[in-house]
Amino acid sequence: MRKDSRLSRMLHVLVHLHQLQQAVTSDQLALMLHTNPVVVRRTMSLLREQGYVSAVKGHGGGWTLAKPLHEITLLDIHRSLSESSLFTIGLTDEHNNCPIEKAVNLAIDDVLQEAEALVLQRFGEVTLDKLATGYTPR
Template sequence: MRKDSRLSRMLHVLIHMDQLDAPATSDKIASMLNTNPVVVRRTMAGLRDKGYVTSVKGHGGGWSLEIALSKITLFDIHDALGDSSVFTIGLSDEHTSCPIEIAVNKAISGALIEAEALLLARFKDVTLDVLALGFTDYPPNMKTSLGE
């Protein structure tokens, strides 16, 4: 099963955008993420709808941060990206009347619910500016993924 990397990819993009002096085009972001600009626009639209980024069409346009990284949490971005399971562990549904399968699914499901609640609570405590602090560990002349 493929992992959903939208959260980490969008966090990466947003922190880069904070470092830029001009809007980041969908083409430039797509190149950085090795994806299609249409995918970028679709994903960024969720962030725009929540007010985290703005977009301007045409020459000189692109995506810009609307609010400071210090006002955005990991949970905010996770939520803006839409419903996605935090964990990819699936439950068996081949023998739904089997008491063993029922017990196994109940145990796994309960653990996943508890773990997801803890993770999402932690996401609410981490702002993007804290993540961006790690960027200062790199040399000033090092090119970034969205840099020129």
């Protein structure tokens, strides 16, 4: 299953934007991420919609931070990028009336929801300025 690396990439970009202190074009970011500018625009536009970055067209344009790093958490970016599930595990819905299927799905979902809550809480605790100064694990 192909992994979604957008969170990793966008965090990387945001910290670089902070350090460069100037507008950076999609082409430049694409070189940095070893991808192409359309992928950059597509993904960055999700952050723009949430007010984390700004885009300016034309000469001297490009992307800049719209908020300081200490006001942005991993959770903010994660939420901007995806409403889809965090897990590769899916539940079946083949038999709405089978009590065994219900028990199985309840047991799995119970665990996954607990884990997802943990991830979201931890993501919410990490502001991006911590990544700029060398992150040390818990």
